[in-house]
Amino acid sequence: MTKKAIPLPKLSGFTERNGHWYAEEIPLADLAKEFGTPLYVYSRKALTEAYEAYDRACVDVHGKRRARVHFAMKANSNLAVLDCFKKLGAGFDLVSGGELARALEIGADPKSLVFAGVGKSADEIAQALKAHVKCINVESIAELHKINRVAKELQCRAPISLRINPDVDAQTHPYISTGLKGNKFGIAYHEVLKTYREAALLSQIDVVGIDCHIGSQITTTAPYLDALDKVLDLVSQLQREGIEIHHLDLGGGLGISYGEENPPDITDFTNTLLNRVAERGFGHLDVVLEPGRSLVGNAGVLLTKVEYLKPGAEKNFCIVDAAMTELMRPALYEAYHSIVPVQRKAVKSSTYDIVGPVCESGDWLGKDRELAVEEEDLLAILSAGAYGFVMASNYNTRPKPAEIMVDGNHAYVIRARENINDLFATEQLLPK
Numbered sequence: 001m002t003k004k005a006i007p008l009p010k011l012s013g014f015t016e017r018n019g020h021w022y023a024e025e026i027p028l029a030d031l032a033k034e035f036g037t038p039l040y041v042y043s044r045k046a047l048t049e050a051y052e053a054y055d056r057a058c059v060d061v062h063g064k065r066r067a068r069v070h071f072a073m074k075a076n077s078n079l080a081v082l083d084c085f086k087k088l089g090a091g092f093d094l095v096s097g098g099e100l101a102r103a104l105e106i107g108a109d110p111k112s113l114v115f116a117g118v119g120k121s122a123d124e125i126a127q128a129l130k131a132h133v134k135c136i137n138v139e140s141i142a143e144l145h146k147i148n149r150v151a152k153e154l155q156c157r158a159p160i161s162l163r164i165n166p167d168v169d170a171q172t173h174p175y176i177s178t179g180l181k182g183n184k185f186g187i188a189y190h191e192v193l194k195t196y197r198e199a200a201l202l203s204q205i206d207v208v209g210i211d212c213h214i215g216s217q218i219t220t221t222a223p224y225l226d227a228l229d230k231v232l233d234l235v236s237q238l239q240r241e242g243i244e245i246h247h248l249d250l251g252g253g254l255g256i257s258y259g260e261e262n263p264p265d266i267t268d269f270t271n272t273l274l275n276r277v278a279e280r281g282f283g284h285l286d287v288v289l290e291p292g293r294s295l296v297g298n299a300g301v302l303l304t305k306v307e308y309l310k311p312g313a314e315k316n317f318c319i320v321d322a323a324m325t326e327l328m329r330p331a332l333y334e335a336y337h338s339i340v341p342v343q344r345k346a347v348k349s350s351t352y353d354i355v356g357p358v359c360e361s362g363d364w365l366g367k368d369r370e371l372a373v374e375e376e377d378l379l380a381i382l383s384a385g386a387y388g389f390v391m392a393s394n395y396n397t398r399p400k401p402a403e404i405m406v407d408g409n410h411a412y413v414i415r416a417r418e419n420i421n422d423l424f425a426t427e428q429l430l431p432k
């Protein structure tokens with residue numbers, strides 16, 4: 001029985017023309033030749049279009065801004081990527097002191113920063129308060145008290161929102177589902193009101209918002225509306241108690257197509273959520289959106305070279321120079337990424353598992369793929385712009401790849417390839 005072919009995702013920054021793949025106006029083969037492989041390549045056009053699709057819905061028919069996009073930089077935190085979004089008007093969602101440092105490095109307005117994360121350290125909280133971020137999203141009562149303590153030491157006030165765990169099933173991979181009561185994230189729904197009351201009494205805390213993020217790679221709107229309704233119910237109750245909420249942070253999580261998925265259109269999706277906020281009488285609240293993957297996922301590819309074709313007893317292997325160290329998603333979530341030859345060739349095709357050189361059987365990038373390739377050919381692993389480079393590691397002492405941003409017919413190195421000597425430059429031998 002032949003397997004149903006999985007379609008390629010729809011891409012705007014990468015196209016195939018006469019059997020050759022391009023990033024905007026530049027052949028991918030030229031980039032590989034100039035910068036080597038493995039190589040991350042991003043398209044400025046694609047990330048701009050995705051941002052603008054959100055932004056169209058963020059402004060209502062009267063031109064009034066009703067929501068703001070805070071790019072979840074955990075998806076791709078390269079400074080050039082962040083700077084492109086900043087220039088488009090984005091704020092940022094951060095989850096560590098390191099991400100805060102990146103935002104400050106590109107000169108992001110601190111008031112455009114929301115600081116999330118389930119285990120912020122006292123140091124990270126202090127950094128965020130000193131930087132005057134817009135809001136710290138609090139995930140537990142213990143954290144609330146720690147923030148109050150740190151703010152007291154710094155003699156400042158801490159603007160906070162509570163992250164609600166709405167107990168909604170986002171119907172996504174269990175590792176990236178965050179809004180169920182069994183997940184480590186957020187404050188249990190039945191404890192939220194009590195926690196807000198407690199927050200309102202703390203000396204250094206200013207309650208400014210409420211937030212919720214139910215998971216990632218979500219391909220339907222229904223769980224968002226369920227979570228939103230539950231959050232708005234809480235806002236009503238808080239209002240009745242005189243606890244004022246100024247902004248509503250709906251998190252990120254909208255999925256992209258890696259091939260088979262058919263997620264909602266970004267503008268339609270955003271309109272649906274924002275219309276529900278208005279219909280329920282909360283149009284006066286500022287809304288924060290924290291998309292990551294849907295802004296960058298399909299704006300990047302990973303280029304890799306075929307090292308060996310290895311026929312096996314049960315399987316044929318196509319061994320490439322990228323690995324789980326460059327793109328961890330298949331190994332970690334059994335995630336599917338389309339993989340295409342960068343230049344179409346008239347050679348016999350075979351079914352391959354595409355694997356890397358790392359010493360793990362979990363080191364694979366694609367399984368059972370029909371490919372017409374020879375050694376030294378280039379492959380492009382599509383939809384690699386989100387949670388690609390940022391999850392890369394140096395396992396097996398492999399240097400991290402370079403990153404390139406293409407803008408029309410210009411290619412910019414936005415991160416140089418790591419140098420092997422740098423990988424152990426901070427290590428020390430014992431004296432004897």
Ligand code: LLP
Binds near residue numbers: 072
């Ligand atoms: N806001 C919060 C609080 C988050 O935890 C996340 C993602 C986002 C926003 C952005 O979600 P997005 O729009 O990108 O779905 N490494 C996984 C994804 C982990 C997502 C973690 N949180 C993957 O490769 O699929």
